[in-house]
Amino acid sequence: METLKHKIITEGRVLPGNVLKVDSFINQQIDVALMTQIGQEFAQRFAGKKIDKILTIESSGIAPALMTAQVLGVPLVFARKRKSLTLSDEIFAAKLFSYTTQKYTDVMIDKRFLAEGENVLIIDDFLANGQAVDGLLDIIQQAQAKLVGVGIVIEKSFQSGRGEIEAKGIQLESLAKIGSLDNNQVTFVD
Amino acid sequence: METLKHKIITEGRVLPGNVLKVDSFINQQIDVALMTQIGQEFAQRFAGKKIDKILTIESSGIAPALMTAQVLGVPLVFARKRKSLTLSDEIFAAKLFSYTTQKYTDVMIDKRFLAEGENVLIIDDFLANGQAVDGLLDIIQQAQAKLVGVGIVIEKSFQSGRGEIEAKGIQLESLAKIGSLDNNQVTFVD
Numbered sequence: 001m002e003t004l005k006h007k008i009i010t011e012g013r014v015l016p017g018n019v020l021k022v023d024s025f026i027n028q029q030i031d032v033a034l035m036t037q038i039g040q041e042f043a044q045r046f047a048g049k050k051i052d053k054i055l056t057i058e059s060s061g062i063a064p065a066l067m068t069a070q071v072l073g074v075p076l077v078f079a080r081k082r083k084s085l086t087l088s089d090e091i092f093a094a095k096l097f098s099y100t101t102q103k104y105t106d107v108m109i110d111k112r113f114l115a116e117g118e119n120v121l122i123i124d125d126f127l128a129n130g131q132a133v134d135g136l137l138d139i140i141q142q143a144q145a146k147l148v149g150v151g152i153v154i155e156k157s158f159q160s161g162r163g164e165i166e167a168k169g170i171q172l173e174s175l176a177k178i179g180s181l182d183n184n185q186v187t188f189v190d
Numbered sequence: 191m192e193t194l195k196h197k198i199i200t201e202g203r204v205l206p207g208n209v210l211k212v213d214s215f216i217n218q219q220i221d222v223a224l225m226t227q228i229g230q231e232f233a234q235r236f237a238g239k240k241i242d243k244i245l246t247i248e249s250s251g252i253a254p255a256l257m258t259a260q261v262l263g264v265p266l267v268f269a270r271k272r273k274s275l276t277l278s279d280e281i282f283a284a285k286l287f288s289y290t291t292q293k294y295t296d297v298m299i300d301k302r303f304l305a306e307g308e309n310v311l312i313i314d315d316f317l318a319n320g321q322a323v324d325g326l327l328d329i330i331q332q333a334q335a336k337l338v339g340v341g342i343v344i345e346k347s348f349q350s351g352r353g354e355i356e357a358k359g360i361q362l363e364s365l366a367k368i369g370s371l372d373n374n375q376v377t378f379v380d
Binding site for chain 2: 023024028029030031032033035036058059062063066067069070073074075076077078080109110112113
């Protein structure tokens, strides 16, 4: 997706430890026109598939997931990262390791929001080692729902996530694939 | 906003402690058609005002804020609730007390995303005692930005938030105003 790649080149910032900051347009300030295009692009990449629901994780996944759900005309569900007073005990939960914070987090969704046999598309902002997707896959399996595929805004193709998802035979669509962040420089795969 | 009130009556659940759960359409599962209407309604209520940016707090504020930003064609910024590795030290921060979790939380945004003189519209999902709005007002003042107004999806009119915001002369637009949750029953103000 050329507009996204252009934005990453012009506004993305590479920090030590292979961290790519895109907080000026993806995950703190949101470029809404770009995010709308991202939703349209995901809808196109999974066109022809039966999709009942979009699944993501708070907070940075919500914007691209919502834009995709808007185009597809289906509900969005976001997994929460910690237990709150308003979350029921009747939950599906999974543990995931965050590359960014270097910590384990519990993610959970209310059992009412994912039903057996539902066709679920996962959307998230980043794919690195695939921990977030793993957690959501675990939840989808607990619910006996069906995974349609995984849509990622920015993939770090030099980390293990893509290989692990492909090994499971899952359709993975990433809008920008980063081959390297060496020397503080963003290099795309294609 | 009648469609929202109808949804609250049919799907909202009242829990002890004046908690209204709307997680089946607002803050875990999202009814995207309703959320799109919510964005259009906020844009209409603040029509004619100069708005440069929408400001909200993760996570539940993101969806209504994004839908509003989409209609207005302006960027959205969401305040984060805890420090992460990818958040710069150059931040505006404020403390807020959450009615739901009964805890203090730090909220913060990167200083790059709020500039002196910018016209900012606050959008959030709930207004109860006004703590979230207070925190965002504090951040807007630190940035020397200008507050255009506050848009709230669901207001608990029996708590102190509205009075405090009105006392500051701020335009407050709430799409559903709840007068009481007594006897596990939702009663609207009008």
